[in-house]
Amino acid sequence: MGKVIPFAAQILFGALFLLAVPDDCLATGDAVAGRNKAQPCLTCHRKGNVVLGEKTPIISGQYQDYLMKSLSDYRSGVRKHQVMNELSANLSDKDIEDISAYYSGLNSRLSDSTHENN
Numbered sequence: 354m355g356k357v358i359p360f361a362a363q364i365l366f367g368a369l370f371l372l373a374v375p376d377d378c379l380a381t382g383d384a385v386a387g388r389n390k391a392q393p394c395l396t397c398h399r400k401g402n403v404v405l406g407e408k409t410p411i412i413s414g415q416y417q418d419y420l421m422k423s424l425s426d427y428r429s430g431v432r433k434h435q436v437m438n439e440l441s442a443n444l445s446d447k448d449i450e451d452i453s454a455y456y457s458g459l460n461s462r463l464s465d466s467t468h469e470n471n
């Protein structure tokens with residue numbers, strides 16, 4: 354019996370620790386799969402200025418949860434933009450997670466005014 358209580362205490366402590374981990378540490382997504390899925394996006398969101406010029410936002414290095422929220426909102430129509438609404442219409446939750454993992458892992462070019470690599 355002597356060892357049962359500490360073991361139970363360990364489990365309890367572990368559970369409390371998991372609850373304490375901030376959400377953004379739990380963000381998942383397969384960046385490698387996301388890279389393939391993001392090919393249609395790169396035209397505008399990596400080599401900016403090519404299609405829509407400065408109106409195309411830089412998303413490389415953006416927080417993953419921000420990207421996931423944006424894409425979900427475009428998909429559901431809560432956020433309106435014709436191109437993005439159409440492009441996100443057929444994305445699954447997993448696609449959104451993977452693509453967001455890919456873009457959030459890229460170097461941010463937010464301070465690069467040339468937009469060469471957004």
Ligand code: HEC
Pocket residue numbers: 391393394395396397398404405408409410411412420423424433434436437440441452
């Ligand atoms: C034809 C060019 C084009 C393509 C291709 C494109 N986007 Fe966009 N994207 C835009 C434009 C323009 C906006 C700004 C829309 C707005 O004002 O809401 C945008 C906005 C976004 C945003 C919101 C950025 C922010 O800062 O709020 C995300 C995220 C995004 N796109 C992801 C994607 C993904 C993922 C794909 C591929 C499935 C993709 N885009 C394909 C042009 C494009």
